[in-house]
Every structure is written in C-alpha cells, then in structure tokens.
Amino acid sequence: MDGPGVGWYLIVAAILFGTGALGVMLRRSPLVVLLSLEIMLNAANLTLIAFARQHGDLAGQVFALAVMAVAAAEVAIGLGLIVAMARRRLVLDVDRASALRG
Amino acid sequence: MGNFLVWLVWFLAAGGCLATGIAVVSVTNPFYSALSLIGNLASLAVLYLLLAAEFLAAAQVLVYAGAVMVMFLFVVAYLGGRADAPWAGGPPLLRTAAVVAAAALLVEVVVVLGLAWGDSLQDPAEVSDSFGSPAEIGELFLTDHLLAFEITSIVLLVAAVGGVVLGTTPEKEETE
Numbered sequence: 001m002d003g004p005g006v007g008w009y010l011i012v013a014a015i016l017f018g019t020g021a022l023g024v025m026l027r028r029s030p031l032v033v034l035l036s037l038e039i040m041l042n043a044a045n046l047t048l049i050a051f052a053r054q055h056g057d058l059a060g061q062v063f064a065l066a067v068m069a070v071a072a073a074e075v076a077i078g079l080g081l082i083v084a085m086a087r088r089r090l091v092l093d094v095d096r097a098s099a100l101r102g
Numbered sequence: 103m104g105n106f107l108v109w110l111v112w113f114l115a116a117g118g119c120l121a122t123g124i125a126v127v128s129v130t131n132p133f134y135s136a137l138s139l140i141g142n143l144a145s146l147a148v149l150y151l152l153l154a155a156e157f158l159a160a161a162q163v164l165v166y167a168g169a170v171m172v173m174f175l176f177v178v179a180y181l182g183g184r185a186d187a188p189w190a191g192g193p194p195l196l197r198t199a200a201v202v203a204a205a206a207l208l209v210e211v212v213v214v215l216g217l218a219w220g221d222s223l224q225d226p227a228e229v230s231d232s233f234g235s236p237a238e239i240g241e242l243f244l245t246d247h248l249l250a251f252e253i254t255s256i257v258l259l260v261a262a263v264g265g266v267v268l269g270t271t272p273e274k275e276e277t278e
Contacts, residue, residue, distance in 0.1 A: 003108030007215055007223040009149060012116045014211035016123050018204045023127035025200035028188050031132045031178060035139050038170075039123050042146055045158075052234075053153040056227030061155050061234055062247050068158075068165055069254045073261030075170050079177045080268030086181055087271070093188070 009050040017043035028093050030085070034078045041071045108152065115148035130189055132181075136174045143167045155234040 016039055023036025045064045052060025085092060118141060125138035143166045150159040215223070232238055243251045 002105045003152065004112050005223060006226060007219055008112070008116070009153065010215055010223075011212065012119060012149070014208055014215070015120055017211070018208035019120070019123045019127055021207055022200065022204040025203065026197060027127065029132055029186065031174070031181070032127070032135050035126050035132075035135050035174070038139060038166075039126060039142065042143065042166075046146060046149060049150055049153050049155045049158060052155070053229070054223070054226045056229045056233070058233065058238055058242055059247070061158055061239060062242050062250070064155075064158055065161065065239065065243075066250055066254050068161060069258055072165060072170055073257050075173060076261045076265045077268070079173055080265045083177060083180065084268050086184060092181065092184055 006050045006054040010047060013043045013046040013050065016040075016046070028095050030078075030082050030092055030094050030097075033094055034075065034082075037078075038071060038075070041067060111148065112152055115145045115152070118142075118145040119149065130186070132186065133175070133178050136171060136178055139174075140167050140171050143171070153234075154229060157234055157236045157239050 020036045020039030020043060023039065024033055027033055027036065045067050048060045048064040048067070052058060052064075082092065085097065090097065122138045122141040122145065126135045126142060129135050129138065143162060147159040147162040147167075150156075150162060
C-alpha cells in the first residue's frame with residue numbers, strides 16, 4: 001500500500017468523530033444536530049473501510065454499505081420529524097423540545 | 103514519485119475533510135452547514151478511493167452527496183429562517199461537559215492508536231485489483247451477507263413508510 005498507513009486514516013476518523021460528537025452535544029438547531037450525526041456515522045464508516053483494507057477482508061466494506069443505508073433511513077425520518085415540528089409551529093430548538101422528558 | 107502523489111492526495115483529502123467537518127459544526131447558518139457537509143462527504147469519498155473501496159466511494163457520492171443532501175437542502179429551504187436556532191445553549195456546565203466528553207473520546211482513540219501503531223497497524227494485507235469492486239461486494243451481499251441485505255431493505259421500507267406517515271397532514275390541520 002503506497003502512501004499513508006491505516007493509522008493515519010484512523011486518526012482522521014477519530015478527529016471527525018470528535019467534531020461530530022461536539023456538534024451533536026453543543027448545537028441547538030435540530031438540522032445541525034442531524035448533520036453532525038452524519039459526520040459521526042461517516043467517521044465510523046471510514047474506520048470500517050480502513051480496517052477492511054488493512055486485513056484484506058471485504059466484510060468491512062459490506063458493513064459500511066449497510067451503515068450508509070441506515071444513515072439514509074435515519075435522515076428521512078429525522079427530516080420528517082423536523083418538518084412535522086415546524087408544521088405544528090413548535091420552536092425548532094432541541095433544548096426546548098422536552099415534552100417527552102417525563 | 104507515485105508514493106509522493108498518494109501522500110499529497112491523502113493530505114488534501116484529509117485536510118478538506120477535517121476543515122469542512124469543523125465548518126459544519128461551527129457555522130451559524132444551516133444552509134452553509136449542509137453545503138460544508140457535501141464537501142466533507144466528497145473528500146471522504148477520495149479517502150475511500152485511496153483505501154481501495156471504489157464502489158463505496160461511488161455510492162457515497164450518489165447516495166449521500168446526491169440524494170441525502172438534496173433532501174437536507176430542501177428542508178432547509180422549506181424552513182427558511184425558522185431553522186436558525188441559537189448557536190449553543192444550556193447551562194455553561196453542560197457546555198463544558200460536552201467539550202470535555204468530545205475531547206476524552208478523541209484522546210482515548212489516539213492513545214489506543216498510539217499503542218497499536220508499531221505492530222497491528224503495520225503491513226497491510228496484499229489485495230487483488232478487484233478488491234472493493236461492485237462485483238465482489240455484490241457477490242458477498244448475495245452469499246455471506248444475504249440476511250444483512252434483506253434486513254437493510256426492510257429498514258429502508260420502514261423508513262419510507264415512516265416518512266410518509268410523518269409527512270401526512272392530519273385532517274384538522276388542513277383547514278388552516
């Protein structure tokens with residue numbers, strides 16, 4: 001394998017995951033929270049693909065493809081929820097959407 | 103020479119990936135956040151190519167940068183100014199805790215990587231040219247991972263039905 005070893009890809013994935021986690025925990029706009037979630041999922045995908053290359057095993061890539069499908073489903077539902085919130089004239093702020101807190 | 107080029111491409115893709123990732127989280131306007139995420143996904147596709155995952159790189163661009171992001175941009179456009187929540191919030195204690203938790207995750211992974219750097223992360227396996235091609239991945243999906251394939255289709259079906267149910271206006275609201 002020419003160029004950088006797998007470890008370098010894993011470091012990029014770790015930084016990306018940290019960035020995404022920070023976005024999910026800090027931001028209040030539900031849209032940006034969803035976007036940050038996408039970053040986290042993609043960081044996990046990068047790790048899966050890096051290890052698939054390291055071990056020469058395609059199962060990692062197959063799993064990454066399944067993660068992609070689940071991420072697409074999650075976005076469809078998440079955006080549907082946000083649009084439903086907007087229709088009911090609720091404030092689009094995850095800190096104030098606390099009716100299910102119990 | 104070829105080696106240098108690979109490093110250069112890796113450096114550009116990784117740098118673009120991290121820069122756009124930070125932009126997604128830090129920009130105030132959700133529209134620019136979504137645009138940065140497209141850049142992020144595109145640079146990730148380049149990294150996938152360097153890791154011999156051609157099919158996944160193509161799927162990444164088609165599914166994410168294409169379909170998913172178009173959906174995002176439509177919703178951002180539909181919501182307009184209402185999508186702009188305050189940047190961050192909550193008690194300062196919670197915010198500090200969030201930063202500490204994210205930093206802890208990062209440090210943890212980097213330490214584990216540092217410990218494994220010398221032995222298990224060296225000497226990647228030799229792979230054939232067809233590694234990561236659509237044909238090989240398709241064959242795996244239809245043989246070893248058939249159950250995962252079928253369950254994925256059910257997940258997508260449920261998500262599609264759920265999206266329709268969430269998007270349908272209840273009758274009493276139609277009069278407004």
